[in-house]
């Protein structure tokens with residue numbers, strides 16, 4: 001252990017800890033901007049580029065950055081001397097002098113770390129003026145917007161995209177005042193191998209990276225009397241949305257969320273969980289067919305559009321192994337505009353499907369041409385954050401809402417569908433149904449706890465019907481890369497693998513509330529809330545959902561049948577790197 005003194009408090013820290021770590025341990029707050037602990041991935045963005053965390057050490061002339069200075073035995077540090085505070089103010093003022101200052105209309109207004117820092121440091125004026133860097137906005141994608149003029153060069157996005165996700169979209173180019181974070185050859189992000197996972201958006205401290213805002217289109221369509229607007233909500237949304245209304249992480253707000261959506265004016269409020277059950281029926285059927293036919297193995301779950309894009313770019317030789325099932329919200333859209341349209345006696349062209357997702361990749365996915373028929377199955381995707389904003393815009397007092405139930409027909413779901421929202425949940429749901437089918441309808445057990453957890457790569461062997469099956473679960477694209485390299489190298493003996501692009505799965509999706517995103521404890525609480533909901537339900541097997549049975553008997557026919565294939569399955573495309 002190392003003993004140091006900060007603000008006259010004696011602190012014993014482990015060797016190797018930084019001054020910032022020591023201060024945190026003692027409950028002393030030092031402002032930061034570029035620094036970010038990505039707890040859930042055990043990565044730290046520690047580039048020391050912004051210099052906001054400058055502190056004074058007794059016996060040294062120069063100030064030093066707390067985030068990248070290693071604590072040394074006997075060190076005496078002062079964090080809030082006039083000199084340190086003045087240095088921080090100067091630095092932040094310099095950032096502001098090179099900033100567009102359109103905060104009032106910025107997507108991050110009220111949720112911006114630069115704004116918070118200016119407030120914390122009591123900055124009321126910017127004393128510097130001069131040249132301002134000019135860079136065009138990149139609005140090429142349907143998922144995220146790049147506004148490099150708001151960039152503070154913290155490099156969090158580089159760490160996230162290049163080291164955690166191993167996609168490698170961003171790098172720092174040019175020097176001095178011209179330094180900018182850019183894509184290769186400054187191409188629009190649409191023309192890169194970006195997966196639209198949105199993880200860079202969730203770590204960016206400013207409005208330099210934001211989601212595409214679809215809320216205005218959704219308000220317009222709600223108010224259009226010619227349209228019948230159906231909204232569906234993914235499982236991970238309901239365990240994170242409450243955080244945006246000051247509730248504890250992991251508070252499940254399903255009933256309030258439904259009530260809010262009804263008050264916002266949607267014509268029907270239905271559940272993506274219904275379609276998660278449908279996905280499992282199709283996926284388990286496909287897996288059992290592969291078991292009977294001897295492969296191809298491993299089968300990869302396919303409900304995450306970001307990892308689907310990742311494999312299309314990075315491992316095109318493996319495109320025969322993902323399940324061909326569409327993601328649940330796309331299955332929902334396909335059924336809503338056919339089966340449900342008939343039931344409601346409303347022409348499909350009049351129906352608009354809006355998905356509320358924890359995800360930015362689903363904004364891009366909704367426009368994939370192979371997922372459309374003569375019309376889009378999903379028309380608009382809004383994130384958890386966008387939904388919260390719409391609730392505020394509608395003047396709804398979320399916390400005071402009474403719980404309400406989803407509308408029926410496509411509103412019922414099993415506990416297996418709830419756990420889709422976390423890493424390990426999709427494979428457990430699929431294994432429950434496969435185990436039941438292979439065991440004459442009686443699964444040997446419901447809870448496959450060996451598949452749960454947050455670690456980036458997990459493995460388990462289970463026995464179904466006398467057959468040993470090797471399973472793997474991976475979350476975060478860097479971990480997925482490790483698994484795919486094993487498969488490509490012929491070192492894999494897996495039968496079934498669940499892949500989710502976001503660290504922690506959809507509970508940690510790129511559209512979830514900012515700030516808490518990378519706190520492993522928050523992700524654990526969100527996931528725990530999903531498992532509690534699962535356990536509380538009497539219906540815990542997807543294939544036993546009565547509305548799913550009705551859908552097959554009245555409309556789809558058999559799982560994996562011709563109609564099911566046409567509406568619920570897809571294909572993949574090789575893409576350039």
Ligand code: SF4
Nearest residue numbers: 161194195197198200
């Ligand atoms: S969305 Fe994901 S893949 Fe695309 S740049 Fe951001 S982190 Fe990288």
Ligand code: SF4
Nearest residue numbers: 151152154155157204
């Ligand atoms: S785009 Fe955002 S995360 Fe990336 S360096 Fe700039 S401010 Fe930091």
Ligand code: SF4
Nearest residue numbers: 304306359502506509
């Ligand atoms: S893990 Fe979930 S939230 Fe993240 S990209 Fe995939 S589907 Fe979207």
